[in-house]
Amino acid sequence: MSGAPIEFYFDFSSPYGYLGAQRVDAIGGEFARPVIWRPILLGVVFKATGQSPLVGQNMRGPYAARDMARSARKLGIKFRLPEGFPFASVHACRVFYWLDGRSPEAAKDYARAVYRTAFAGGRVVADAAAAADLAAGIGHDRAHVLAGMEQAAVKERLRAETQQAMDKGVFGSPFVIVDGEPFWGNDRLAEVREWLQTGGW
Amino acid sequence: MSGAPIEFYFDFSSPYGYLGAQRVDAIGGEFARPVIWRPILLGVVFKATGQSPLVGQNMRGPYAARDMARSARKLGIKFRLPEGFPFASVHACRVFYWLDGRSPEAAKDYARAVYRTAFAGGRVVADAAAAADLAAGIGHDRAHVLAGMEQAAVKERLRAETQQAMDKGVFGSPFVIVDGEPFWGNDRLAEVREWLQTGGW
Numbered sequence: 001m002s003g004a005p006i007e008f009y010f011d012f013s014s015p016y017g018y019l020g021a022q023r024v025d026a027i028g029g030e031f032a033r034p035v036i037w038r039p040i041l042l043g044v045v046f047k048a049t050g051q052s053p054l055v056g057q058n059m060r061g062p063y064a065a066r067d068m069a070r071s072a073r074k075l076g077i078k079f080r081l082p083e084g085f086p087f088a089s090v091h092a093c094r095v096f097y098w099l100d101g102r103s104p105e106a107a108k109d110y111a112r113a114v115y116r117t118a119f120a121g122g123r124v125v126a127d128a129a130a131a132a133d134l135a136a137g138i139g140h141d142r143a144h145v146l147a148g149m150e151q152a153a154v155k156e157r158l159r160a161e162t163q164q165a166m167d168k169g170v171f172g173s174p175f176v177i178v179d180g181e182p183f184w185g186n187d188r189l190a191e192v193r194e195w196l197q198t199g200g201w
Numbered sequence: 202m203s204g205a206p207i208e209f210y211f212d213f214s215s216p217y218g219y220l221g222a223q224r225v226d227a228i229g230g231e232f233a234r235p236v237i238w239r240p241i242l243l244g245v246v247f248k249a250t251g252q253s254p255l256v257g258q259n260m261r262g263p264y265a266a267r268d269m270a271r272s273a274r275k276l277g278i279k280f281r282l283p284e285g286f287p288f289a290s291v292h293a294c295r296v297f298y299w300l301d302g303r304s305p306e307a308a309k310d311y312a313r314a315v316y317r318t319a320f321a322g323g324r325v326v327a328d329a330a331a332a333a334d335l336a337a338g339i340g341h342d343r344a345h346v347l348a349g350m351e352q353a354a355v356k357e358r359l360r361a362e363t364q365q366a367m368d369k370g371v372f373g374s375p376f377v378i379v380d381g382e383p384f385w386g387n388d389r390l391a392e393v394r395e396w397l398q399t400g401g402w
Contacts, residue, residue: 049259058250059372063383073402074392121274171260187388191275201274 003033004165006170006192008163009175011042012089012111013053015068016186020174022077022114023189033178037108039093040162042173049171050138054088078120087124090158091131097157098148099135106140113138131138143182204234207393210366210376212243213290213312214254216269216282217387219320221314221375223278224390232397234379238309240294241363243374250372272387279321288325291359292332292350295375297360298334299349307341314339 008024010017028035034111046052054064065081070081097114100107113134114125136142148154169182176183176192181200184191209225211218229236244313247253255265266282273280293315301308314335315326326332337343349355377393378383384393
């Protein structure tokens, strides 16, 4: 793959991020663009935008729950909202960035496992033990993961990635930037594809 | 047209409502569904949802301004944000509902004129005089309009329509309900069409 990368920002506790994550690599593959996955802490972003988690909002919450399920059905993607949703995603993010320092592909595989567990399996990945268990389940050494996710550099990496995303205007999940053009929302992935196909409009 | 109607909810000060308004009747026509237009006061709805006008929001506002223009370009629809945006839409709503009591088609024509003036012409329709002028410009008697829009029954109709919309879960603009199924956003109109074509999923 030789084109400029597609940046894919998401929060692990975001159902629409889960739906987007099932498809963004295929879009990259179609246009020979690598896809860089960047989990961020949407709770930090929400403090800057004055937003709150969607499903807890009056009127918007019930619509979102219905639309998430409807969007998943349309895409043929297994989906359920786990008990305990929304969940703290900081620990899963730390495992991701610890892995990313060793192998970006291993980090992506871990992200896919978190999303699959949460939104197909219906089990949140909210605490350090659950985040480490999941890594162990796909072949990583649990003790190494638990030590790695506590490294100051890893914690700082997550803070920096969230801040850099905000500096680029990222305020939701999923959020895609391609050739400097921002696209917010799972329902805009088709537009990302068109943008790549046509060169923009 | 014999099918159950499509309900099209919008605020006159909503750019995405403007974009949706250019296309929703064609979708209705394709599936022999009448389209009922219902302007509402999104400011009242926002008090219930804790939201505020999009373009004034940190990070979300600049993205929205960019996305509105980009969405219009993609659809081939002339678009500009008028000075004084967002504007009070209560007077245009009252003219609409006064006309609607006499002729729903005349009310729709008026709504199209408001949107055209605001988002193609770049002039807000914010006060009673501007709302009446616009009606006069498409053939209505200005003095009748000014008197009509002040009728208690017309003001009450607007309050009731906004409340009924909220009771149905409407929280944004545009918002479409078809056969009980809610769709929020200009970018979901293609999905409304697919829903009508396939019978849902």
